[in-house]
């Protein structure tokens with residue numbers, strides 16, 4: 001005992017257990033339960049509402065003293081595992097999410113056990129982080145000389161890509177002087193994701209710097225309108241900086257004409273950033289890769305391994321063709337962290353490529369599932385989801401009570417239940433009610449959106465557990481519920 005613990009009369013403490021054996025038994029049970037949980041996901045409802053006592057449990061006060069881990073685990077089973085968002089369920093198609101995988105979950109666990117901070121340094125986790133970034137480059141056809149970084153998700157990946165674009169195109173030293181009055185303009189279609197607005201606001205440019213260009217009948221950016229906007233901004237003294245291309249819009253899965261945008265960006269000397277959170281990984285899918293031809297020529301790309309690689313949340317990635325520009329945007333390595341000739345600090349600092357200093361070991365979960373299945377299987381799963389999207393669309397077209405509201409491009413289907421002579425507002429209420437009853441019943445989870453002014457239901461099939469029979473069951477329920485709600489309205 002050291003002097004202090006003698007004087008205080010207290011033993012030094014640790015968070016490690018007194019009895020590792022007991023912990024081992026409980027941990028084995030947790031893994032067994034987890035396998036049961038995942039293997040039986042199809043038998044449970046896609047979503048269910050939390051009863052009041054469960055909701056209440058989350059207002060319990062800060063615990064002051066110890067309690068047994070098995071009791072805590074029982075609470076987690078009861079209150080947390082019983083009420084998931086549902087995106088691991090085969091009939092979850094809301095917004096746009098991946099459905100996870102068990103190996104990825106093991107990766108999360110082992111990453112936490114190994115415990116490394118991947119801010120950088122000479123250790124295995126840092127090398128694996130770089131390896132996974134290199135694999136992402138390879139999947140997207142980026143050169144080995146490009147850089148990249150794993151981040152929390154697509155939003156941050158986009159922000160980092162656009163941040164490099166801003167600094168490169170600002171015409172001044174933004175890092176030293178700030179953006180000042182430089183009237184930079186970013187261009188994207190009216191379908192772009194909200195994270196781009198957050199980006200320009202964060203950059204001090206304001207939302208007005210983000211030019212929303214009209215999209216065409218296929219919901220792709222109108223190239224002629226874009227060209228005109230760039231010209232008119234130049235004519236009025238503004239500084240066009242960057243085109244943000246969509247490889248898969250959130251609304252309908254539309255993919256901008258990437259080849260045309262590559263040419264336009266080159267001609268206009270603009271940065272081309274591709275928001276590929278949905279569609280970048282289509283490049284690994286043999287039947288559909290043609291849809292994203294040209295993506296490999298972008299200056300930067302954001303992609304989302306927690307979507308079509310089904311990594312457990314969170315995992316995003318940004319790739320930047322010009323590694324020096326990327327590092328030049330973020331590197332702040334202070335002297336005391338300068339690289340050593342040998343030892344733990346004799347490796348590049350990975351936090352020089354983004355906003356975080358401490359970084360989690362996100363790579364392991366991606367690495368393990370890519371190693372286990374191989375990239376070809378992930379490519380086939382992308383093809384499978386796209387084929388399912390088109391299958392669902394054909395079922396909709398064959399059903400007189402349903403109609404497509406937007407063309408189906410990839411795995412996102414926008415449609416609605418129709419009732420003869422029903423005004424738009426009531427139609428919206430009817431379709432919303434169908435969506436909510438599907439949730440209440442635990443049948444399926446979908447979301448809704450508005451496409452060119454028309455409200456619709458939206459099914460985004462980014463799910464390796466979905467089967468065609470799930471889509472058939474879902475549509476039968478939509479029709480049944482639609483008729484039921486119409487009949488209730490007629491009775492009222």
Ligand SMILES: *Cc1c(COP(=O)(O)O)cnc(C)c1O
Pocket residue numbers: 096152153154155156158193195248249250275276277278304316
């Ligand atoms: C999901 C998505 C984002 C945001 O990605 P997160 O991983 O949710 O942060 C951005 N753009 C598009 C097109 C997306 O689908």
